[in-house]
Amino acid sequence: MERAFERYRDIIPVFEAFQERLNSPLPRHVRVNTLKIKTHLLLQSLERKGILLKRASDPEEPIFLVPEGSSPGTWLEYALGYIHPQALTSCLASLFLAPEPESYVLDMCAAPGGKTSHLAQLMKGEGLIVANELQRKRHLPLLNTLSRLGVMNAVLTAYPAQEFPLKERFDCILADVPCSGEGTFRYAGRRFRQTGKGPSRNLCETQRRIILRAFDLLRAGGRMLYATCTYNPEENESVVDYLLKHRDAEMLTLESPLPFLPGLSIWNRETYDRNIQQAARFYPHLIDSVGFFMAKIGKRG
Amino acid sequence: MEERFGIPVSEFQDGLLFTHQQSWWFLKKSPSTPLPSRLKVHMVGLKAFQKVGAFVKPTTRLIQALGPRATKSRLDLSADQLQSLLAQGTMDLPASDLEDGYVILCLGDYVLGPGLFIRGKLQSQIPRKHLKYYGVDK
Numbered sequence: 001m002e003r004a005f006e007r008y009r010d011i012i013p014v015f016e017a018f019q020e021r022l023n024s025p026l027p028r029h030v031r032v033n034t035l036k037i038k039t040h041l042l043l044q045s046l047e048r049k050g051i052l053l054k055r056a057s058d059p060e061e062p063i064f065l066v067p068e069g070s071s072p073g074t075w076l077e078y079a080l081g082y083i084h085p086q087a088l089t090s091c092l093a094s095l096f097l098a099p100e101p102e103s104y105v106l107d108m109c110a111a112p113g114g115k116t117s118h119l120a121q122l123m124k125g126e127g128l129i130v131a132n133e134l135q136r137k138r139h140l141p142l143l144n145t146l147s148r149l150g151v152m153n154a155v156l157t158a159y160p161a162q163e164f165p166l167k168e169r170f171d172c173i174l175a176d177v178p179c180s181g182e183g184t185f186r187y188a189g190r191r192f193r194q195t196g197k198g199p200s201r202n203l204c205e206t207q208r209r210i211i212l213r214a215f216d217l218l219r220a221g222g223r224m225l226y227a228t229c230t231y232n233p234e235e236n237e238s239v240v241d242y243l244l245k246h247r248d249a250e251m252l253t254l255e256s257p258l259p260f261l262p263g264l265s266i267w268n269r270e271t272y273d274r275n276i277q278q279a280a281r282f283y284p285h286l287i288d289s290v291g292f293f294m295a296k297i298g299k300r301g
Numbered sequence: 302m303e304e305r306f307g308i309p310v311s312e313f314q315d316g317l318l319f320t321h322q323q324s325w326w327f328l329k330k331s332p333s334t335p336l337p338s339r340l341k342v343h344m345v346g347l348k349a350f351q352k353v354g355a356f357v358k359p360t361t362r363l364i365q366a367l368g369p370r371a372t373k374s375r376l377d378l379s380a381d382q383l384q385s386l387l388a389q390g391t392m393d394l395p396a397s398d399l400e401d402g403y404v405i406l407c408l409g410d411y412v413l414g415p416g417l418f419i420r421g422k423l424q425s426q427i428p429r430k431h432l433k434y435y436g437v438d439k
Contacts, residue, residue, distance in 0.1 A: 035366070036365065036366060037410070041410045045409065074433075074434070075434070076411070076434045076435060078434070079434035080365060080411060080412075080434075081365060081366075101331070102331045102334060104334050125329060126329070126331045127334045128330045128331070128334040128335075128337070130340065139343070139344075143344060146347075147347060147348065147362050148362070150347065150362065150365060152316070152327055152328065152329040152346050152366065153328070153330060153346070154346070155328065155337060155340075155342045155344065155345045155346070156342065156343045156344035156345075157337075157340050157341060157342055158343055159341075165339070165340060167339040167340065168335075168337060168339065168340065
């Protein structure tokens with residue numbers, strides 16, 4: 001059995017079960033795109049083809065587990081934009097941010113567009129989303145996703161997230177930042193060379209700059225979601241703590257239908273603001289999906 | 302769109318149409334939401350129409366997005382008819398009461414995309430790259 005992430009042994013409970021889960025295949029989930037089709041119609045149609053989807057989460061959310069061995073990316077329903085393959089925990093990010101239909105929303109690191117399109121779906125195609133993606137080579141997959149899913153209320157910008165112009169103020173902001181991606185370990189073919197050295201200084205510096213810029217782009221009373229798919233506290237709690245030290249931000253409660261553990265209060269002799277315990281750590285042995293860290297933050301006003 | 306497909310004008314009321322070269326993009330926005338006019342924007346909304354010769358053709362993605370609200374020029378195909386159309390590229394429909402022009406191809410509850418109906422013959426306008434999803438090798 002691969003011995004991965006030993007440096008986290010003291011902060012991940014039931015660590016052996018965690019490591020065991022890392023070596024099991026990742027279940028596949030899809031989100032029904034209610035911008036284009038009603039959930040019950042899609043389920044009926046798939047059932048006629050012998051494909052039975054199992055509801056994965058809150059009964060009101062159209063997120064489903066696909067049968068083992070299925071490849072939803074080859075289905076006609078995928079081509080028509082009726083479904084989008086998306087990790088269960090990835091879906092939670094947009095659900096936690098919960099933008100209202102008429103909102104003005106910024107997705108700071110939008111590619112490849114799964115969360116952006118989910119935001120559009122939650123907004124019922126109303127309001128406006130600014131989908132920002134710095135890397136030009138990722139514009140095509142992002143635009144393809146938005147087009148396939150019928151998103152008509154988004155525009156594309158290409159600023160470095162940490163330098164997004166301060167000309168606008170948004171109701172909601174999603175900062176799903178570049179990270180070391182440890183939570184994606186279970187994807188077929190993705191493996192990490194365990195150096196034990198942690199992320200680069202540049203990466204953490206970028207994350208700190210992005211979270212500050214995201215907060216500064218919020219209108220008074222607005223909210224943001226900071227998310228990574230990594231377990232590393234240096235990219236998670238430490239970054240959120242940096243924001244809380246430099247801005248008048250408040251941690252907001254996350255209400256999740258799926259199990260999670262609270263944000264850490266201490267790591268490697270570094271202590272964090274106690275309110276960061278309102279953040280959420282999603283582990284694969286608790287939720288059987290991609291590992292994630294999420295913190296919901298508000299701007300008073 | 303209303304005249305040809307019966308898609309109500311209200312679908313486009315709260316929106317803007319942007320043109321670039323021979324294409325049009327539709328951006329839907331709520332009246333209360335600001336426009337990011339001070340940002341450098343690279344793309345807006347959904348590609349909705351493109352010029353094909355002298356005609357303006359709705360894109361496949363627009364038809365898929367708004368097709369469920371269409372009440373006219375819809376063609377409901379059986380699974381066999383669809384396979385035949387996609388494999389051959391065309392299909393004879395001599396007895397059809399459709400008017401010449403673009404039509405919306407449907408399979409049950411699914412809106413597939415546009416077709417072109419001219420003098421009793423239907424041509425598929427579904428992009429070739431999508432045919433693999435229908436189980437058609439081309």
